[in-house]
Amino acid sequence: MVRLENVGMRYGTGPEVLRDISLDLRPGSFRFLTGASGAGKTTLLRLIYLAERPTRGLISLFGEDISRLQRRDLAPLRRKIGVVFQDFRLLGHLSAFDNVALPLRVSGAPETQVRQHVAELMKWVGLADKLDARPATLSGGQQQRVAIARAVIGRPQLLLADEPTGNVDDAMALRLLHLFEGMNRLGTTLLLATHNDALATQLGHGRLHLENGELVAA
Amino acid sequence: MIGRRHDDIPLHRDGTARLLPWLIAPMVYLAALALAGMLALGGAMQDWDRGLAGTMTVELPPAQGARNVALAAALGVLRATPGITSATALDRAAEGKLLEPWLGTAITPDELQLPLLIDLHIGGGGTLDLAALKTRLAAAVPGAQLDDHRLWLNRIHALALSVEGTGLAILAMVGATSVLTVIFATRAGFAVHRDVIELLHAIGARDSYIAWQFESEALRLGFGGGLAGLILAAITLWGLGHAAAATAVLGEEAKLLPELHFALWQWGALALLPVAAALTAMATARLTVMRALARLP
Numbered sequence: 001m002v003r004l005e006n007v008g009m010r011y012g013t014g015p016e017v018l019r020d021i022s023l024d025l026r027p028g029s030f031r032f033l034t035g036a037s038g039a040g041k042t043t044l045l046r047l048i049y050l051a052e053r054p055t056r057g058l059i060s061l062f063g064e065d066i067s068r069l070q071r072r073d074l075a076p077l078r079r080k081i082g083v084v085f086q087d088f089r090l091l092g093h094l095s096a097f098d099n100v101a102l103p104l105r106v107s108g109a110p111e112t113q114v115r116q117h118v119a120e121l122m123k124w125v126g127l128a129d130k131l132d133a134r135p136a137t138l139s140g141g142q143q144q145r146v147a148i149a150r151a152v153i154g155r156p157q158l159l160l161a162d163e164p165t166g167n168v169d170d171a172m173a174l175r176l177l178h179l180f181e182g183m184n185r186l187g188t189t190l191l192l193a194t195h196n197d198a199l200a201t202q203l204g205h206g207r208l209h210l211e212n213g214e215l216v217a218a
Numbered sequence: 219m220i221g222r223r224h225d226d227i228p229l230h231r232d233g234t235a236r237l238l239p240w241l242i243a244p245m246v247y248l249a250a251l252a253l254a255g256m257l258a259l260g261g262a263m264q265d266w267d268r269g270l271a272g273t274m275t276v277e278l279p280p281a282q283g284a285r286n287v288a289l290a291a292a293l294g295v296l297r298a299t300p301g302i303t304s305a306t307a308l309d310r311a312a313e314g315k316l317l318e319p320w321l322g323t324a325i326t327p328d329e330l331q332l333p334l335l336i337d338l339h340i341g342g343g344g345t346l347d348l349a350a351l352k353t354r355l356a357a358a359v360p361g362a363q364l365d366d367h368r369l370w371l372n373r374i375h376a377l378a379l380s381v382e383g384t385g386l387a388i389l390a391m392v393g394a395t396s397v398l399t400v401i402f403a404t405r406a407g408f409a410v411h412r413d414v415i416e417l418l419h420a421i422g423a424r425d426s427y428i429a430w431q432f433e434s435e436a437l438r439l440g441f442g443g444g445l446a447g448l449i450l451a452a453i454t455l456w457g458l459g460h461a462a463a464a465t466a467v468l469g470e471e472a473k474l475l476p477e478l479h480f481a482l483w484q485w486g487a488l489a490l491l492p493v494a495a496a497l498t499a500m501a502t503a504r505l506t507v508m509r510a511l512a513r514l515p
Contacts, residue, residue, distance in 0.1 A: 049420060050420075050515060051416070051419075051420055051515060052515060053515050071512070072424070072425075074515075075422050075423065075424045075425075076422065077422075078419075078420060078421065078422035079421070079422030081422075083420060083421070089413070089417050091226065091228075091414055091417070093228040093231070094226070102226060102417075102418070102421060103421045103422065105226075106418060106421055106422055106423040106424075106427060107422060150421075154421075154422075
């Protein structure tokens with residue numbers, strides 16, 4: 001599903017923020033990506049969801065070496081990946097409904113399907129009464145649930161989440177994690193970045209630990 | 219609840235985009251005036267060509283008491299020349315009418331040393347040898363001159379060509395300025411909404427999906443601005459048309475400025491300017507955005 005071999009990454013002429021990263025996420029696996037702030041978790045996720053290109057090494061997604069792909073071939077690949085951003089990145093001028101609908105509309109789904117799926121998912125994340133709400137009027141936890149709904153609406157094969165439980169209380173964090181586990185049971189591969197080691201340990205899934213840009217044994 | 223499709227980037231709230239119609243409008247205004255000027259000049263040229271085609275004027279030196287002799291000699295030569303269908307001398311009354319706007323009625327042509335004029339019409343299929351005719355005329359009436367209007371028409375054609383060239387240069391400059399304006403506005407819009415664009419890119423939006431939002435906005439704003447510019451130009455042309463009509467102080471046949479009467483196709487060409495402006499803005503926005511998107515991973 002996701003394979004990295006000796007990947008290195010630097011921004012501009014700065015120092016390498018990731019060094020010699022090699023990992024293999026098999027289909028249907030669930031991994032936590034742990035590490036302190038600044039360890040390189042977000043950069044590693046950005047590489048995997050194709051927001052950055054590595055400065056060295058090989059990245060293979062869904063069995064395809066991305067360095068061999070044309071630029072136009074990357075968009076369909078990105079649609080197979082759901083991303084929950086650390087800062088949510090909800091569009092402030094759109095309603096919660098339209099934010100969640102974005103991936104479906106981008107992929108050209110018919111509007112009837114969009115309405116049905118978004119309404120169902122918003123109900124599932126407990127925001128059925130917030131369809132018309134603008135992100136600015138939602139609490140941090142509600143915004144996070146909208147962001148998660150947007151990430152999973154397209155039924156991605158791979159879900160990446162950057163600190164998905166960072167802005168919610170423990171009960172909501174556990175509920176969200178159970179939601180992720182449910183998706184994992186349905187076949188979605190998950191990689192969740194968190195600085196909360198305890199949470200990762202509690203759920204018992206495999207861990208990838210980053211220290212100063214390098215993967216080390218957890 | 220349901221947002222409009224392709225309305226993910228809030229371009230309509232963007233200050234730089236709001237400015238675009240105000241920049242496109244004067245461009246289309248200038249383009250419309252330049253185009254109208256070229257069309258009007260072209261029409262006037264055709265009128266002049268039509269009026270002078272097939273006619274020539276023979277000018278005899280002022281006669282000292284031998285007017286009829288000189289006229290008869292010249293008319294004899296002219297009427298015997300194949301290719302000339304008619305040769306009519308202007309009588310004193312006609313000369314007086316020509317001079318009346320300048321001299322009034324107080325002075326008659328008889329009191330002035332005026333050349334004698336013969337109006338010629340050419341046709342009949344024969345080929346007229348102008349050089350031979352000039353020689354025969356000069357022999358019959360010393361000092362006689364044949365004016366085939368060619369010099370006048372050549373100069374008018376040269377003037378018309380330079381005016382048309384200037385008009386085309388104005389159109390090209392207006393077009394180039396409009397394109398640059400749209401490029402800067404689109405780049406500004408791209409920079410302002412970069413976070414939204416990166417998000418759309420990250421969730422798998424194709425470049426054409428993102429570019430279309432800029433294109434449709436540029437199309438809308440370009441057409442709005444273009445329409446405003448065209449309406450202003452139409453008002454200006456209407457005013458200029460009235461001003462041109464008011465120059466008919468010498469009668470309908472002697473207006474100083476050509477009339478601004480356009481044929482249907484010419485109005486159509488002017489009406490297409492906002493469409494052309496909108497399509498140019500749209501294409502420019504697309505190319506600008508596609509180039510910017512190509513720099514994203």
